[in-house]
């Protein structure tokens with residue numbers, strides 16, 4: 001059914017970069033046989049899960065939606081892929097994104113822009129726009145995305161699905177193409193919070209192949225959902241409700257706040273005073289790390305190699321010039337600048353210090369509240385082309401999601417209504433480190 005649905009709608013939605021129907025059907029048949037033999041592996045057995053095209057699936061293309069990796073085939077499984085396969089899931093297709101996960105609309109994909117299933121003239125958000133749109137359009141039951149500054153939560157909000165960015169270190173990054181290693185996390189897109197709990201349970205856990213992976217007990221997130229009933233203390237940070245917030249988004253989020261209030265939750269105003277530096281700090285740290293991570297695409301080891309280079313230096317220059325798109329180049333240049341001698345202290349080091357203050361803001365707030373509630377994105381889905389020529393305007397669509405990555409916290413976006421013109425609006429809940437079970441429970445109450 002998912003294959004048929006994808007074939008019917010994907011020519012319009014364009015969520016996928018590629019899919020391998022024969023392979024998916026073979027995986028599904030294997031699952032059927034396990035079930036028939038009474039050997040089903042749990043709730044994900046036979047469930048088609050789409051995977052963002054920056055996460056390795058052995059034998060499948062892995063492009064990062066970049067010309068640089070247009071012909072690259074992954075030689076091994078990412079840890080999350082392996083875990084999904086062990087759970088019996090059918091790994092279904094490679095989902096579009098902004099090139100190397102840099103962007104908020106999928107317009108930076110070197111291949112095509114994905115459409116928002118709720119309005120095909122609008123973007124699905126990004127960078128994991130393909131992952132969000134696929135779930136929204138019924139082209140997969142769940143998908144995986146990656147979130148460096150909002151790339152799971154913002155597209156989830158724009159496409160009316162659930163998107164979870166786990167605590168940094170909960171889910172292995174082994175086999176994820178690195179963008180900014182201290183911020184990147186893999187997480188699920190689903191239709192419901194229950195499905196998010198199941199999918200997170202399958203992919204979370206310590207992995208010796210990722211040096212930043214954290215040793216912690218993985219609870220049965222699904223079972224935990226019904227155990228916790230609150231009432232919770234919910235923090236509302238005033239810095240997230242100021243200028244630039246669309247009035248319809250504000251109204252939808254306020255409705256959610258009154259819902260929790262009626263439930264008996266205590267609503268408290270909290271302050272995250274360093275919020276205004278979030279975007280600036282993020283674009284220093286993320287670009288610095290990406291300039292280092294993308295150094296491997298030199299035309300020598302793998303990826304695109306220029307055909308008309310005369311010597312090794314020209315090979316580097318031309319391979320990069322031809323292989324990378326404009327946003328990736330902009331970020332590499334910014335990143336090398338903030339790391340260069342003479343500017344390192346003024347930009348990179350200073351940004352690291354402010355990052356600590358941003359994390360401290362959240363930890364201070366958690367002395368008073370269990371969870372923080374904000375809008376996920378300042379506006380509903382924007383029109384294709386609307387922000388494409390203005391990087392700064394595009395960067396501001398992550399204003400509410402970036403702090404969570406800088407602080408390493410879990411963040412979740414759930415649907416919370418529609419604008420008058422029928423565009424989805426998302427609500428963000430920000431939890432305490434490694435307290436995903438609680439975060440999911442709070443979201444489940446509203447779901």
Ligand code: GLN
Pocket residue numbers: 101102103104126127146147148149150151152179286398
């Ligand atoms: N939109 C942000 C950026 O362009 C975040 C992307 C992400 O989380 N991968 O960097």
